[in-house]
Amino acid sequence: xxxxxxxxxxxxxxxxxxxxxKLDLTVYENEFICILGPSGCGKSTLLRCIAxxxxxxxxxxxxxxxxxxxAPQRMMVFQDYxxxxxxxxxxxxxxxxxxxxxxxxxxxxRQISDEYVHKVGLDGYQRYYPHELSGGMKQRVAIAKALAxxxxxxxxxxxxAALDAITRNSLQQExxxxxANENVTVIFITHNIQEALTLGTRVLLMNxxxxxxxxxxxxxxxxxxxxxxxxxxxxxxxxxxxxQESN
Amino acid sequence: MKKHTPLLAQLLxxxxxxxxxxxxANTRGIMGFPPLDQIFQKLLDCFTNPQRQILLxxxxxxxxxxxxxxxxxxxxxxxxAICAVSRVFSAVYTLVVSVFDLLPGVALLPILMxxxxxNDTAILILVIHSVVWPMSxxxxxxxxxxxxxxxxxxxxxxxxVAGLIFGVYVPATFASILSGIKVGWARAWRGLISxxxxxxxxxxxxxxxxxxxxxxxxxxxxxxxxxxxLIILVGVAVEYGVFQVIERHTVRKWGMIR
Ligand SMILES: Nc1ncnc2c1ncn2[C@@H]1O[C@H](COP(=O)(O)OP(=O)(O)OP(=O)(O)O)[C@@H](O)[C@H]1O
Ligand SMILES: [Mg+2]
Numbered sequence: 001x002x003x004x005x006x007x008x009x010x011x012x013x014x015x016x017x018x019x020x021x022k023l024d025l026t027v028y029e030n031e032f033i034c035i036l037g038p039s040g041c042g043k044s045t046l047l048r049c050i051a052x053x054x055x056x057x058x059x060x061x062x063x064x065x066x067x068x069x070x071a072p073q074r075m076m077v078f079q080d081y082x083x084x085x086x087x088x089x090x091x092x093x094x095x096x097x098x099x100x101x102x103x104x105x106x107x108x109x110r111q112i113s114d115e116y117v118h119k120v121g122l123d124g125y126q127r128y129y130p131h132e133l134s135g136g137m138k139q140r141v142a143i144a145k146a147l148a149x150x151x152x153x154x155x156x157x158x159x160x161a162a163l164d165a166i167t168r169n170s171l172q173q174e175x176x177x178x179x180a181n182e183n184v185t186v187i188f189i190t191h192n193i194q195e196a197l198t199l200g201t202r203v204l205l206m207n208x209x210x211x212x213x214x215x216x217x218x219x220x221x222x223x224x225x226x227x228x229x230x231x232x233x234x235x236x237x238x239x240x241x242x243x244q245e246s247n
Numbered sequence: 248m249k250k251h252t253p254l255l256a257q258l259l260x261x262x263x264x265x266x267x268x269x270x271x272a273n274t275r276g277i278m279g280f281p282p283l284d285q286i287f288q289k290l291l292d293c294f295t296n297p298q299r300q301i302l303l304x305x306x307x308x309x310x311x312x313x314x315x316x317x318x319x320x321x322x323x324x325x326x327x328a329i330c331a332v333s334r335v336f337s338a339v340y341t342l343v344v345s346v347f348d349l350l351p352g353v354a355l356l357p358i359l360m361x362x363x364x365x366n367d368t369a370i371l372i373l374v375i376h377s378v379v380w381p382m383s384x385x386x387x388x389x390x391x392x393x394x395x396x397x398x399x400x401x402x403x404x405x406x407x408v409a410g411l412i413f414g415v416y417v418p419a420t421f422a423s424i425l426s427g428i429k430v431g432w433a434r435a436w437r438g439l440i441s442x443x444x445x446x447x448x449x450x451x452x453x454x455x456x457x458x459x460x461x462x463x464x465x466x467x468x469x470x471x472x473x474x475x476x477l478i479i480l481v482g483v484a485v486e487y488g489v490f491q492v493i494e495r496h497t498v499r500k501w502g503m504i505r
Binding site: 051076078085131 | 403414501
């Protein structure tokens with residue numbers, strides 16, 4: 001397995017206190033990493049450092065190159081529904097990063113956006129504007145946009161957190177299917193153990209001090225269901241870990 | 248029936264005004280108060296009388312406004328864009344805007360007349376002055392209110408400074424920009440007509456000059472009223488024919504205003 005992201009001694013704090021301290025993490029190509037952790041432990045901070053939105057001390061190398069600024073090769077999917085540009089249609093939103101980075105061929109762009117619109121189950125909505133979509137549909141578009149660019153790494157910060165349980169479940173299933181069939185590497189942050197076990201090929205738990213305390217390969221066979229062998233035991237370990245870290 | 252009450256009230260009001268006007272004008276026969284049929288006749292005449300083609304005057308005015316409006320809008324966009332990049336420039340420019348925004352353009356006329364002369368350039372400067380400050384203000388406010396997530400999303404895609412300004416800030420701010428243009432247009436249009444009436448004869452005579460001539464040279468009050476009616480019609484056409492159409496095809500379509 002090829003190393004994609006290598007974080008060493010990552011330390012990050014805001015004026016008064018430190019959030020992440022000497023964090024090490026190595027991500028390999030085609031991994032789907034889920035990070036769990038109590039609220040406020042620094043998960044978003046970690047992701048924003050990797051994305052290049054924050055300055056930090058220590059080193060973050062993506063494909064051997066130090067991360068100093070945001071770049072499309074590390075594509076972010078935010079929790080906020082309103083991350084799409086409201087002045088662009090669904091297909092224009094999906095095509096825009098490709099266009100910005102030099103793909104001009106209209107035919108090709110159309111073909112790519114159609115393909116990913118289809119993958120996230122939004123056929124027929126290409127010409128809709130974001131305000132005409134539901135929250136779940138907007139998140140689907142944001143995911144399609146990230147996938148269509150084929151970045152080295154996709155960073156997702158609780159993209160499903162604000163959705164209702166049913167929509168959330170179906171989006172999890174879709175994302176699990178898509179990621180199994182595409183060459184993508186994902187770091188996915190969530191509060192939800194079930195979500196982490198469903199999606200992740202590797203699941204991490206961060207503690208209040210911003211350290212990674214559990215780092216486990218997810219060996220539960222896909223598609224993951226609560227009845228899958230090993231699910232209960234793994235769920236218990238993370239649940240206990242979270243409870244310990246939360247008090 | 249209830250739904251139509253306001254409309255009926257408005258209609259009734261207009262009919263009453265017309266009847267009163269007509270009655271007053273016919274019984275008193277004051278020069279500055281001609282009957283409506285004469286005004287209407289003039290409105291038609293003015294289009295056909297080759298010496299006083301009111302549309303030509305109106306066209307000149309509209310052209311001046313359009314020229315000033317586009318230059319002013321571009322200038323405002325450019326200066327606000329520089330503000331987004333440079334803190335020092337932003338500090339200075341904010342001060343300049345807040346000072347000049349308070350100054351009615353017509354008040355500048357005496358100075359313009361001795362510095363650049365009573366010509367089209369003075370008028371152009373006046374129109375630009377009316378547009379550039381309110382527009383700069385709306386654009387800068389809009390830029391500041393642009394949601395951070397659009398900016399981060401844009402940076403993430405690899406947009407540079409120019410890309411961020413024209414690909415994110417401008418569309419995100421479009422509602423603000425439009426309202427800035429509206430304010431600019433209203434001020435420029437009023438300012439222009441005042442200036443034309445004060446100048447008397449500019450190189451390309453506008454509708455203000457027409458009104459002045461009708462009053463002093465032709466002594467023709469129905470024409471004065473015809474021009475007033477036209478000025479109102481232009482206002483209506485710009486609001487409904489231009490601004491609302493642009494709104495419908497942009498910010499309203501994007502769901503960025505209700
Ligand atoms: N811009 C900032 N300035 C100062 N402190 C900040 C800033 N952003 C985050 N923090 C602090 O850093 C800590 C970690 O925040 P972060 O958003 O990374 O947590 P999180 O693990 O993502 O939490 P959640 O699960 O609730 O999203 C929090 O205590 C927060 O108060
Ligand atoms: Mg967070």
